[in-house]
Amino acid sequence: MKMKHSVLSAALLGAALSLTPVVSQAGIPAPQVQDGQTMPSLAPMLQKVTPAVVSVNVSGVQVSKQRVPDMFRFFFGPNAPQEQVQKRPFRGLGSGVIIDAKKGYIITNHHVIDNADDITVGLIDGREVPAKLIGSDANADVALLQIKAKNLTQITVADSDMLRVGDYAVAIGNPFGLGQTVTSGIVSALGRSGLGIEQLENFIQTDAAINSGNSGGALVNLRGELIGINTAIVAPSGGNVGIGFAIPINMVRNLANQIIEHGEVRRGVLGVSGRDLSPELAKGFGLDTKHGGFVGEVTPDSAAAKAGMKAGDIIVSINGKNIRSFTELAARIASLGAGAKVKLGIIRDGEKKTLNVTLGEASQVAEKGAAELHPMLAGAALKDGKGGVEITDVAPNSPAAVSDLQKGDVIVGINRKKIRSLNALRKALKDKQGAVALKVRRGDAYLFLVLR
Template identity: 40%
Template sequence: MNIQNFIKKFQTLAAIGLWAVLWFCFTTSPLYSQNKEDLEQLIRESKTRAALVQNVQKAVVHIKVEKILRDSQGQPLNNPYDLYNEEFFKRFFPGIKPPERQPGQPFRQEGMGSGTIISQEGYILTNHHVVGEADQILVKLYDGKEVRAKIVGTDPESDIAVIKIEGDGYSALTIGNSKELMVGESVIAVGNPFGLTQTVTYGIVSAKGRTNVGINEYENFIQTDAAINPGNSGGPLVNLRGEIVGVNSAIYSRSGGYQGIGFAVPINMAQRIMDDLINKGTVSRGWLGVGIQDVTQDLAQAFNLENAKGSLITGVMRDTPADRGGLQRGDVVIELNGEEILNSRQFRNEIANAGAGSDIEMKVVRNSKTMYFKINLDERPKELGRVSMKPDKSKENVFGFSVTNITQDDVNKLNLESSNGVLIGEVKPGSLASKEGLAAGMVIQEINRRPIKSVSDFNQIMTESSPVKGILLLVVSDGNARYVNLKQQE
């Protein structure tokens, strides 16, 4: 062997040895071990998530609905565009109206959505807008079997519905606690977008407590970026424990497709409605009997509040829990059952969800002072139009003036002895009241020798009195009392 061959062989062996040493050092280094462990951990998590999804899918159903469309005279419709009805456009193409319907031969509208089996007895949770007006409902199970379903009950105000299929032993999802959800937490949506059954998407909780979406009467949406599209409606939003935490309901989109903003009804809200529908066929909501509005920054300054949060009471209805409990116009509710109230819609939702017969505890700011109230709720009347607001202001009467209730602010500003009586609000120029010297800011304490404490008393006595015979008023102004007799000429 010559010297050159020896050198080449030595170089080759040295290179191999060097690579072996480097490989050994790399594979036994802490960094390589950590990377390998991290990769294996990711693989384990991915497989765990896949197994979780498979269990969830067994409880998710594809819902097909059919409905014969008719016009306002009960005539069938024959317009293929009716497949995309007003509710569809409202949820997926906001601001765009569907084509006008034309009368014709019977036309069967077909729709689709998703649902979640929530009991082994075959109860399925879904959206009202999916099944609420259906003539026939067909449910496709995870194993491909199709069965008929019937409506147990629906609630248009929350967009929640319950349907049922015959049989038992179905795979059902465990109900979670949406109140424990955190913004940023991972969630999974399962459904049938565009008829693509058992589609799974993954995302996070983008926000909670969305109350101003403008779709439902009662809104407290979970916002998520998990892809939701037409057909996902009624399907579950689940956490990484495989528990249902929301019912997918709508998306925000300019195109009708996914744009990263989806909304789900929280399961805590949906479950109470679901239980009512299953047990009673209708939904019972708690009712306080007040008018409310949000606290703006300007109102917060006017009411000497620390911040623009809470729910401002704008009126109290007669003989309601609020009336009996002592709430007044101008009160600002800042806490309900120990939970901070951010706006009026949240307050309204919490009252409704509490249910009739529930005792609630409220923290209220009145005239810069903190007060506490414990009130027992009534059931919300079916027709709120029949319940009148406790009047804070009367209409202008035949004598040309109107009155308002006396608030604590009025007592302080006008240096009054009490809030008994009513405050003259407006006086029509040239009227009999104006000619007799009545003016805004004066207090009426009696009518026809009968004491009055509120606008209700004033209206009652005025109704019983005759303008021709006249009314005798006891009027207080600047601490001085005088009687004024108003009599309308025949």
């Protein structure tokens, strides 16, 4: 027993001696070698990639306003304030990824920079540089920053549509403000949706450890190519449990390009509503496939209608890439710009077909169309806005004006349910009976307006 222990100890000692780092002339540790073979390591890849991952520090003042009840204003006289204003300073920390070194473009999450007055980017070499917000998309949780600095390193971008479950993945970010940290794992699942994290969900799931502060950081493959932007975790105990989510880089890249070109996201619209293709539906239609989006309704004069799509069609692919659910379909379409041309693979009456579709412009409801959502919205022009449905105009003396809706208001909720898009507003108001309470963001304040 002692002899075996001694032999084992000697073997371990020999291994330790053979693994002693050798420093190259450049001052960088040379690859470790054992028995004449180079030991596998992520270090060479990370030496190239980590300079492209930055920390994002934000600060600002959270302003909230509450209406002072009439009874209190009565007690304090006619000069009593109608609103009580509270200001609370805040600081936050996240991560970001340099995607264009020449122009200084950095991708991060919208929730990292939301409401920030000052944004500072920390580079791996210790420099701290002020950043400018170019634009963001709250529904997809993507934001684009820009800095002015020399000697930046940009990351190489992969094709996230080529990912497979089981591919290795490496997460890089700044968790808990500890400084740059690297964790590794695999791609656990693709096309995750229905999580209630964002309005548009088509997540890469990974077991690479992601924690607070990792948001906006890089998820890369073993070649050091960017495959996703780390966004959220499932953390019932408050810490990492091996279930993290990243936004696919193809989706991020489409949105970033729109922000760069237009200063905002001009979302493409297909014009269909539906549901995931369930096993029951697949069996009822006599289909072999169990993945796709079932089209329940096609909006008249929409991009889908013009392309010849019909209710009952089953969408199974976009531009030759299979889709897993209707939610994934919606997220992929929404990340494409208005006017984008796409090929949709569908199944109709058991036969496979391809439809060429030119996506319409982002959802916008004119004054006449608003009345179809609710009679008391008549006279309001609506469109998808930042974090909700923006009211772009209100006709004088219209029902919308009587309801106290104003130009610039953003509808963010209905009867305590969050609303982030016109499509969600349409669904929430469908077949609603009686009074409806709208939660509206007006400037920095929130108020409830009742539609009767």
